[in-house]
Amino acid sequence: MISCDKAAIICNKAQYREATFMEKIKLRFHLFMCKTCSKATKENTQLTTLCQKADLHSLTEQEKLKMKQMLDKRD
């Protein structure tokens, strides 16, 4: 039986499809026993769906750094 902390980490890995087969089985088993974790997992999955739906964009760190330098030059 794994701890809730461990289950949470595996759940997060699963959100990015990086959990191994063994981990997934452990997680399933834990969720079967633990109501709190299964609720948290549901929310976590919801967050993933939301992020996908929102079609987020972001600038990379280099791009932001360049922006900062440009702004500094301006001062």
Add this chain to the structure above:
Amino acid sequence: MAALNYIPGNEKKLKVIKSNSITFEDDTIRMAEHQLKPEKWVDLYADYLFNYAIGRISDAEVAKDLVQETFMAGLKSAKNYKGDAAERTWLIAILKRKVIDHYRKINSKKGKAEVRMNYSSQTDAEGDWLEEQVADPFSSFENSNIENEELGLAIQSCIAKLPKKQALVFTMKTIQGVSTEDICNELDINPSNLWVMIHRARTALMDCLNQNWF
């Protein structure tokens, strides 16, 4: 829509400007609630503004330039900032102008912009039935598009509230889709460290969205 902050015993006359902002007639009691902190702009608002811009201009390169120009313009006119709008709102207002200017510019480059006043794009349609052109109120497409953009901005503003490192790891992983290995190399952390950070970020984000979105 306008939220009235009624202060009991304070009988100052209220003046309504543009129906959604209310100021007191004499400025003595108005405090400058907001201040500009240009050195934090890029970290706090770059992604938010970028998302906003890309919703209107699908070219990422142009959107990036517009965000950059917005920051520049913001710096230039920082002394005109009165402090009654939040920093981000103020920047968005500038960006809005930049987007409009952009479309104006590309239109003038084409020479004379052609304006055709046909209300129907289907020229081969029989008859001119206006009923055919009415938007379908049950179409979920437009509504969900608008909603998704707002959702994106909500998520972005929640990410901005996270601690710097968590926000960085979360955006790299979720939005840019960088692999775990690469993030670890770049930021010099080990994978279990990364997953703990992801976990904290996701928990905080879910809390934030529960307050602001649902």
